[in-house]
Structures are given as C-alpha cells and as structure tokens.
Amino acid sequence: MYVAKDFSNLIGMPGFSETLLKNHFTLYQGYVANTNKTYDILGALLKEGKTGTEFAEVSRRAGWEWNGMRLHELYFGNLGGDGAFPASGPLSDLVKKNFGDFETFQKVFLATGAMRGIGWVIAYHEPATDGLLVTWVNEHDVGHLAGLKPILIMDVFEHAFLTDYGLKRADYLAAFWKNVDWKKVEARL
Helix, strand or coil, rough: CCCCCCCCCCCCCCCCCCHHHHHHHHHHHHHHHHHHHHHHHHHHHHHCCCHHHHHHHHHHHHHHHHHHHHHHHHHHHHHCCCCCCCCCCCHHHHHHHCCCHHHHHHHHHHHHCCCCCCCCEEEECCCCCCCEEEEEECCCCCCCCCCEEEEHHHHHCHHHHHHHHHCCHHHHHHHHHECCCCHHHCCCC
16 A cells, blocks of 8 residues: 655745645645555456456556656655755766756756646656656656656646646746755656
8 A cells, every 4th residue: 555655845845835735735645545546446356356358447547546646756756955956976977968068958858848738747867878868748657768767757737837827837847946856866866
C-alpha cells in the first residue's frame, strides 16, 4: 500500500498560494488512493483467476494512476528551493555538456513548458551517453522515454497554475523556476 507523502513544507513558497498547493496536494492524494485501489482490484482479479479483458483494462488504468502519483511526487520533490543553480558539480557538468550553458537549458525547458496543451515537462538523464533530454509528456502514462531517469519535472496541467495565474502560464513557469531545489534535482542523478 502506498502512502501519500507530506509536502506541506511547500506552503508559503513564493508564487504559489496556499489554496493552489492544498488543492494540488488533494489531487495528488487521489492518485495515491486510486493507485492502491487499482492494485487491490488487480490482486482480487488474480485470486479469482480472472486474467482476461477485465484484468487487462484495469492494468492499463494502473499506469495512469501510478504515474500520476509518482510524477506529482517528483514535481513537489523538486520544489522548495531558492532557484540558485549550482555553478559546479555533476548537474552543472551535465547541463554544460548537453546544452552548452545553464541559460540555454533554461530556455529549452521553459519553452517546452510554454507549449499549448496539458502535460509534463521532464528533463531526463540518459545514463548510457550521459545525455540530458528535455521532453513533453502529454499524459501521465504516454510519452515517457524508456530507461531514462527523470531528474526535473514540471506539471503543466491547468490545476498546477490556473488558481494563481489564470491563463498566464508564463508567470507560472517563472514562479516554478524560481523555486526549483537544484540540490534535490542533482541528487536524482
């Protein structure tokens, strides 16, 4: 059984109202609850020997709930910092190797987040080549780059910003960027 993590330490974070954060935490807690329900149902179906269409459909749904849970944990987990990118170290080296400099990486990441639509922006570390790839993931369970490690995650579903920013997504992107905890991002490498 999965237990929702406590991210209440983020309340008071600049650029994010308490209302927005509490609503977002409630949404995340729903993903945790639904992940548990989904796996309970799958377990019950297995016990009954029902491994056909019903099992397959619930299993397909499990990916949506699981990734909704995990992506929110990664998103909240990389917030709460002061936005100061490390001048040196493994993350700085990775960014320089793949983008030339931090400013270019920032432009690419935020431009990806500024695209129309809903989803996630994820910077993935590709261990085989020591690559750093920024990609758009349209849905929780569609578009992930297999075998890569997500290190920086930004939620760009409307629930992440509409309460505070309305349709001003660029203002949300700026607030997100100012609150990234780069030490936590680097620890994911």
